[in-house]
Amino acid sequence: MRATVMYGAGDVRVENVADARVVEATDAVVTVTRAAICGSDLWPYKSMEPSETGRRMGHEFIGVVDAVGDDVRTLAPGDVVVTPFVWSDGTCVFCRVGLHTSCLHGGRYGVDGVDGGQGEAVRVPQADGTLVVLPVGRDDGLMPALLTLSDVMATGHHAALSADVGPGKTVAVVGDGAVGLCGVIAAQRLGAEQIIILGRHADRVELAREFGATDAVSERGEEAVERVRELTDGLGAHSVLECVGLGEATATAMRLARPGGAVGRVGVPQEEAIPEGISTFFDNVTIAGGPAPARAYIEELLPDVLDGRIEPGRVLRPRR
Ligand SMILES: [Zn+2]
Numbered sequence: 001m002r003a004t005v006m007y008g009a010g011d012v013r014v015e016n017v018a019d020a021r022v023v024e025a026t027d028a029v030v031t032v033t034r035a036a037i038c039g040s041d042l043w044p045y046k047s048m049e050p051s052e053t054g055r056r057m058g059h060e061f062i063g064v065v066d067a068v069g070d071d072v073r074t075l076a077p078g079d080v081v082v083t084p085f086v087w088s089d090g091t092c093v094f095c096r097v098g099l100h101t102s103c104l105h106g107g108r109y110g111v112d113g114v115d116g117g118q119g120e121a122v123r124v125p126q127a128d129g130t131l132v133v134l135p136v137g138r139d140d141g142l143m144p145a146l147l148t149l150s151d152v153m154a155t156g157h158h159a160a161l162s163a164d165v166g167p168g169k170t171v172a173v174v175g176d177g178a179v180g181l182c183g184v185i186a187a188q189r190l191g192a193e194q195i196i197i198l199g200r201h202a203d204r205v206e207l208a209r210e211f212g213a214t215d216a217v218s219e220r221g222e223e224a225v226e227r228v229r230e231l232t233d234g235l236g237a238h239s240v241l242e243c244v245g246l247g248e249a250t251a252t253a254m255r256l257a258r259p260g261g262a263v264g265r266v267g268v269p270q271e272e273a274i275p276e277g278i279s280t281f282f283d284n285v286t287i288a289g290g291p292a293p294a295r296a297y298i299e300e301l302l303p304d305v306l307d308g309r310i311e312p313g314r315v316l317r318p319r320r
Contacts, residue, residue, distance in 0.1 A: 003119025004057045008050035012057070020121035023113075025071035026089075028127035030063035030081060033138050034147050035117045036316070038085070039177060040268055058118030059085040059109040060150035064138055065131075066121065074128045080138050081131040083117070083124060084294035085109070085151045090129025098296035103129075132298045135306070144313030145305045148182065149298045153312040155266045156182025156243070157301060158292030160190055162264030163239035167191035170232050172256045173213070175243035176204040179266060181211060181315040183241040188212030189310060192239070196231055198224055198252070207314060221248060225255045236261060242289070243267050251275035257285045265289035 003017045020029045035058050044055070065079040075081065088095050088103035095103050105126060110116035115123050124130055134146055145153075156179050165171055171187040173180050176199025187195050188211060197208040200218040208216065217227045229236060236258030242250055245267025254276035257263050263280075266289050280287060304310045 001120040003116060005054040006044055006048060006057050007054040009044070009046055009048050011050070012045070013054070017056070017115075017119065020115050020119075020123045022067050022069045023123060024125060025069040026126050026128065027069045028065050028072055028075055028124045028131060029067045029121055030061075030083070030124055030131070031066045031121050032061045032063040032117060032119060034062040034143050036060040036147055036150065036152075037118075038151055039179065043268075043270075056110040056116035056119070058116040060147065061117035061122065062134070062143065062147050062150070063122070068127060072127050075131060075133065080134045080136060082134055082146055082149055082298065083131055084154065084298060086291075086294075087114070087125050087130040088295055089126045090295070095129065095295075098293055100129075100293040100295040101291045130295065132295075132302070134302075142305060142313065144316050145311060146313075148178075148312040148315065149294065149301055149305065151292070151294060152178040152315060153182045153185070153301060153305075153310075154294035154297045155179050155292040156184075156241070156312075157186040157297050159183045159241040159243060159264040159266040159289060160186035160239070162262070162266070162288040162290075163241050164262045164264075164286070165190045165192050165239045168193045169238040170194040170196070171239045171241065172196045172198060172228055172237035172253075173208075173241045173243060174198045174249050174253045174256070175267065176201050176208060177243065178315040180204075180241070180243035181208055182312050183243050183266075184208045184211045184213050185310050185312055187239070187241070189304065194232070196228055196237065198228075221252060224252055228256050232258070238262070239264070241266070245269050247271045247275065254280050254285065254287070257283065259283040259285070262286035262288060266292060
């Protein structure tokens with residue numbers, strides 16, 4: 001089969017690789033019909049050291065079950081399925097509390113003999129715990145929206161939950177990429193009263209407004225903090241969604257929270273230290289977040305996608 005392999009910064013090849021096949025009795029083989037590129041794929045694309053063997057890419061995909069191992073109970077060939085961006089058993093102590101990203105028997109796509117999602121097919125380990133059957137045909141018009149459940153929409157939702165978004169609250173969303181835009185969708189869905197998007201791409205900020213953002217701030221750093229204070233009676237936001245991960249954006253996010261507020265971090269941190277450790281201490285700011293347990297959220301978000309109440313597929317193509 002054909003699959004995407006990255007050999008170094010800017011060096012991505014589509015090559016012949018070993019066919020995906022059932023190895024463990026808990027595996028399913030999925031023929032990939034849709035796959036996405038993650039923001040986290042862009043870091044190696046910019047900076048990966050040259051590699052002789054290369055690295056299989058992709059962890060966000062939808063497909064059709066082609067074969068299942070003897071122990072798989074909930075899936076059958078022909079099922080249309082979406083995967084969260086990591087695989088998990090669904091039964092361990094962490095999965096049972098909805099933290100599938102810490103599954104004791106789980107792992108990542110593209111490493112340790114597991115295929116990447118950017119290829120013709122994938123061996124999915126722990127298939128019963130990982131895959132969610134979609135009640136649609138393989139070419140349904142909702143596919144772009146359904147594909148976002150694999151990562152970006154689940155991640156935006158995780159940012160909002162981590163930042164304790166709720167009815168009547170003021171929310172600041174740092175970043176206007178796909179995750180930031182999904183963070184706006186999630187904040188609106190959870191009842192936020194005011195949603196401030198921080199970004200400077202006009203087309204994406206416009207889309208954020210269509211998703212429910214009430215204000216937009218194009219400034220960065222200290223000026224951004226001042227603008228958000230002006231928009232919040234000088235207080236700052238109850239909930240801040242950090243959807244970038246770079247040092248300056250994270251520092252800004254910490255400073256946007258009002259005393260007693262919360263910051264939900266979902267941008268993959270590019271630095272070891274968390275900034276503003278002293279000011280957030282004295283303001284009793286909660287700092288939460290991490291990789292989204294997408295498997296825990298897919299079933300909650302799926303009805304809203306199927307009904308068209310949320311339209312996260314639009315983040316994949318903001319330019320119209
Ligand atoms: Zn588990």
